[in-house]
Amino acid sequence: MKKYVTRRVFMGLLTIFVVFTINFIIIRLAPGDPISTIMGKDNDDPILRTALEEKYGFDKPMITQYAIYLKNALTGDLGISIIYNKEVMAMITERIVPTLLLVLTAAILAVIIGTLMGMYAAKNEGSKIDVIFSGAAYIFNSMPAFWLGLILIIIFSSVLGLLPSYGMINTRDAHTGFDYILDVIVHMVLPVCTLVLVEIPIYFRIAKSSILQVTNEDFIVTLRATGMSERKIFNKYILRNAILPTITIFGISLAYLITGVALIETVFAWPGTGSLMLTAINQRDYPTLMGIYLIMSISVAVVMVLVDIVYATFDPRIRF
Amino acid sequence: MNQLLEIKDFSVTYVNKSKKVYAVKNVNLKINKGDSLGIVGESGSGKSTLAMALLRLLPEKNTQITGKANFIGKDLVQLNQKELKNIRWNELAVVFQKSMNALSPVHRIGPQIEDIYRVHKPNASKEEIFSRITYLLRLVNLSERVYTLYPHELSGGMLQRVSIAISLVHNPKLLIMDEATTALDVVTQGQILDEIVKMEQTLDVTRIMITHDISVVAASCNKIAVMYAGEFMEIGYVKDVLKNPKHPYTRGLLSSFPSLKGEKLKLTGISGYLPNLSVKQEGCIFAPRCQQATEKCKQEKPLGVEMNENTVWCHLYSSGGELINEDQKPVYKD
Ligand SMILES: Nc1ncnc2c1ncn2[C@@H]1O[C@H](COP(=O)(O)OP(=O)(O)OP(=O)(O)O)[C@@H](O)[C@H]1O
Ligand code: SF4
Ligand SMILES: [Mg+2]
Numbered sequence: 001m002k003k004y005v006t007r008r009v010f011m012g013l014l015t016i017f018v019v020f021t022i023n024f025i026i027i028r029l030a031p032g033d034p035i036s037t038i039m040g041k042d043n044d045d046p047i048l049r050t051a052l053e054e055k056y057g058f059d060k061p062m063i064t065q066y067a068i069y070l071k072n073a074l075t076g077d078l079g080i081s082i083i084y085n086k087e088v089m090a091m092i093t094e095r096i097v098p099t100l101l102l103v104l105t106a107a108i109l110a111v112i113i114g115t116l117m118g119m120y121a122a123k124n125e126g127s128k129i130d131v132i133f134s135g136a137a138y139i140f141n142s143m144p145a146f147w148l149g150l151i152l153i154i155i156f157s158s159v160l161g162l163l164p165s166y167g168m169i170n171t172r173d174a175h176t177g178f179d180y181i182l183d184v185i186v187h188m189v190l191p192v193c194t195l196v197l198v199e200i201p202i203y204f205r206i207a208k209s210s211i212l213q214v215t216n217e218d219f220i221v222t223l224r225a226t227g228m229s230e231r232k233i234f235n236k237y238i239l240r241n242a243i244l245p246t247i248t249i250f251g252i253s254l255a256y257l258i259t260g261v262a263l264i265e266t267v268f269a270w271p272g273t274g275s276l277m278l279t280a281i282n283q284r285d286y287p288t289l290m291g292i293y294l295i296m297s298i299s300v301a302v303v304m305v306l307v308d309i310v311y312a313t314f315d316p317r318i319r320f
Numbered sequence: 321m322n323q324l325l326e327i328k329d330f331s332v333t334y335v336n337k338s339k340k341v342y343a344v345k346n347v348n349l350k351i352n353k354g355d356s357l358g359i360v361g362e363s364g365s366g367k368s369t370l371a372m373a374l375l376r377l378l379p380e381k382n383t384q385i386t387g388k389a390n391f392i393g394k395d396l397v398q399l400n401q402k403e404l405k406n407i408r409w410n411e412l413a414v415v416f417q418k419s420m421n422a423l424s425p426v427h428r429i430g431p432q433i434e435d436i437y438r439v440h441k442p443n444a445s446k447e448e449i450f451s452r453i454t455y456l457l458r459l460v461n462l463s464e465r466v467y468t469l470y471p472h473e474l475s476g477g478m479l480q481r482v483s484i485a486i487s488l489v490h491n492p493k494l495l496i497m498d499e500a501t502t503a504l505d506v507v508t509q510g511q512i513l514d515e516i517v518k519m520e521q522t523l524d525v526t527r528i529m530i531t532h533d534i535s536v537v538a539a540s541c542n543k544i545a546v547m548y549a550g551e552f553m554e555i556g557y558v559k560d561v562l563k564n565p566k567h568p569y570t571r572g573l574l575s576s577f578p579s580l581k582g583e584k585l586k587l588t589g590i591s592g593y594l595p596n597l598s599v600k601q602e603g604c605i606f607a608p609r610c611q612q613a614t615e616k617c618k619q620e621k622p623l624g625v626e627m628n629e630n631t632v633w634c635h636l637y638s639s640g641g642e643l644i645n646e647d648q649k650p651v652y653k654d
Binding site (some may be wrong): 085232241 | 375410424426435472483503599
């Protein structure tokens with residue numbers, strides 16, 4: 001087990017490094033030029049251009065830029081944003097917390113609710129509730145998340161006026177202490193619901209099909225033949241075996257959420273890394289963009305390693 | 321009373337959406353206490369189906385079971401879930417054909433057996449359970465080490481032995497072994513068969529042994545039932561049937577195996593295939609493949625003919641049990 005964990009962590013670090021390098025190259029190769037963005041469309045002053053290029057290090061050869069960037073990144077210095085003129089690291093740290101808050105809350109709620117629904121549907125396969133669950137899963141799964149978010153805003157904010165539709169706190173009426181937490185929770189309801197609703201079908205389906213499949217395994221027949229009660233068979237043997245795919249899917253889908261949540265953050269004006277990333281893309285803000293990608297790839301790698309370790313503790317066949 | 325299991329007019333039909341498969345048809349069988357019955361027959365003849373139906377382990381949704389199966393005074397076909405639960409493993413245990421997958425892959429072997437032990441002895445102490453399980457593991461030639469291992473850490477043969485050990489946990493009165501020794505090498509198989517036979521005598525276990533391997537039957541059973549396409553062709557004492565098979569199918573089946581004593585024999589086998597089990601066939605089920613078939617065979621189902629405690633379902637034998645036509649001596653004795 002120790003060896004397995006070490007190897008997984010090492011693989012994770014390697015992944016981050018590779019992603020880091022590829023990012024560097026791709027961003028430099030992409031069309032568009034940040035200096036032109038800063039200078040403005042019609043300005044073509046060669047002196048200003050040289051000065052700016054020098055300031056941001058674009059005058060040096062690519063390989064030197066890479067070496068400098070790598071060295072700085074290792075010390076936590078991701079450079080200075082071309083657009084905001086702020087430390088990239090500071091900007092990201094400020095914004096990663098809201099993103100993680102949103103993503104983790106949604107992922108955990110979705111895996112719990114979806115799996116419970118899947119368990120229920122598998123136990124009562126073919127029942128009315130199973131049919132309703134499966135139908136709903138189908139519908140929500142085919143809905144684009146941002147569109148669902150807009151619909152929720154229309155219903156719960158615009159029409160019913162129940163919930164705030166943007167931001168993380170009420171800026172006009174700042175709270176402290178417990179009220180602050182409550183305020184954040186209220187603001188989280190709609191974006192979290194959006195993410196949960198589109199994520200539930202994934203967990204629902206995987207739990208249901210996995211339980212049904214395990215139920216037909218030979219060892220379940222053995223246990224039945226011994227006279228063991230269906231309840232014990234389900235709670236101890238079926239669940240423990242059926243949960244494995246859910247763990248894998250949780251990892252994949254959490255990683256996907258970390259990177260894919262940008263659109264939802266934009267819809268709800270959520271102050272996370274997502275909206276920062278979209279601005280950075282539009283403005284060719286290389287340092288910011290690379291910083292965000294780096295942080296995201298680190299988050300994804302950490303999630304994957306953790307999930308793999310959790311999986312290994314659940315499935316003895318993995319450890320070697 | 322000496323009789324442990326009596327199957328009467330027992331039929332099992334798989335009902336799928338589009339068709340029915342008559343996997344076991346009106347079979348009759350008696351097993352006495354202390355017997356060991358080998359059921360042989362080619363693949364697909366319904367041996368496992370018969371066993372699974374007796375254990376009531378086939379999904380009720382798509383199987384029909386009719387007839388009677390009297391097991392120590394109770395009809396297995398009619399038992400409700402609670403009665404079934406009491407009988408299972410206490411009195412009627414099984415070693416499944418696919419013992420590779422007979423255990424949960426994510427639980428250690430020992431604790432799984434503990435759970436099975438507790439099904440019928442919920443208050444057993446840890447030491448009692450442990451000593452029972454290690455005793456059984458030793459019985460099947462496995463070390464105690466297996467207790468803490470996971471199923472994937474064992475070989476196929478070791479898993480089969482674990483399955484055999486598990487089946488004995490509660491000293492069942494009737495033990496059904498479905499291809500339980502196929503994954504074992506000849507030496508281990510021999511050892512385990514010996515152990516099983518010995519244990520049966522001390523523990524009073526009756527056994528049904530389903531197998532393709534007639535040498536297993538010869539080594540460990542006193543009776544044999546030959547099954548073909550869901551019906552019994554011949555049932556009798558091993559010593560009689562193997563030495564002097566009456567039914568043309570039994571003869572064919574025996575001649576498909578090399579001689580038990582190592583004599584050189586021509587392997588004639590049986591040409592053709594199992595009939596389609598989703599249509600009910602008139603007459604003898606074996607007629608399409610039988611070289612001795614007559615018009616009568618194609619129209620009338622043969623009734624069981626009893627000949628000194630053995631039964632044959634074939635028109636070749638008159639009610640007295642004499643071979644009607646002397647030309648039709650067993651083909652394999654050339
Ligand atoms: N669930 C099912 N639905 C329909 N037909 C089935 C089903 N299970 C088995 N059968 C059919 O029933 C017949 C008997 O199968 P069974 O498994 O009892 O054979 P068997 O004698 O045990 O064969 P083997 O020696 O290969 O284990 C086969 O023709 C098979 O195709
Ligand atoms: S009854 Fe006829 S067809 Fe059937 S086995 Fe006997 S001889 Fe052959
Ligand atoms: Mg079988």
